[in-house]
Amino acid sequence: MVLDRLTLWRRYASLHPGFTPAFETLSAPQTAMLPTGKHVIDGDRLFLIVGRDAGRGRQGARLESHRRYIDIQLTLAGQEEIGWLPLVDCVPTAAVGGGVDEPYDAGRDIAFHSAHPTTWLALPPGGFAIFFPDDAHAPLAGDGEIIKVVAKVALDW
Numbered sequence: 001m002v003l004d005r006l007t008l009w010r011r012y013a014s015l016h017p018g019f020t021p022a023f024e025t026l027s028a029p030q031t032a033m034l035p036t037g038k039h040v041i042d043g044d045r046l047f048l049i050v051g052r053d054a055g056r057g058r059q060g061a062r063l064e065s066h067r068r069y070i071d072i073q074l075t076l077a078g079q080e081e082i083g084w085l086p087l088v089d090c091v092p093t094a095a096v097g098g099g100v101d102e103p104y105d106a107g108r109d110i111a112f113h114s115a116h117p118t119t120w121l122a123l124p125p126g127g128f129a130i131f132f133p134d135d136a137h138a139p140l141a142g143d144g145e146i147i148k149v150v151a152k153v154a155l156d157w
Contacts, residue, residue, distance in 0.1 A: 022046055045153070
């Protein structure tokens with residue numbers, strides 16, 4: 001997991017070949033004006049999902065994980081907060097009470113987990129977080145309207 005400001009994205013470009021095109025797209029002024037929904041940038045390798053949603057608060061945010069895509073989540077407006085927990089800690093145990101609410105759906109590339117985040121990240125406008133497949137994350141834990149763009153970068157670029 002990475003947390004930083006969009007202006008500093010070049011620090012992370014070497015981590016994955018898809019990060020440079022993803023961050024260049026996220027940094028483009030017209031990206032903030034895209035309508036809600038999915039926007040294909042490079043076929044299945046890179047696409048954006050623009051969301052305008054009400055924050056769910058920490059209690060309403062659900063841990064999710066992905067296998068095929070890396071998420072780069074960028075807040076455009078509002079006060080986003082995202083929970084985080086290593087995916088390995090989402091295994092059910094009597095002590096933690098974790099587990100999988102919804103098993104992995106390959107078509108949607110998502111699984112939902114009933115474990116609870118141990119870390120909460122503040123993502124103000126202009127802030128981004130990168131979540132890799134071993135990072136379970138609970139987006140939309142902030143309050144009020146949150147406008148964000150999620151770049152979905154294929155793991156197998």
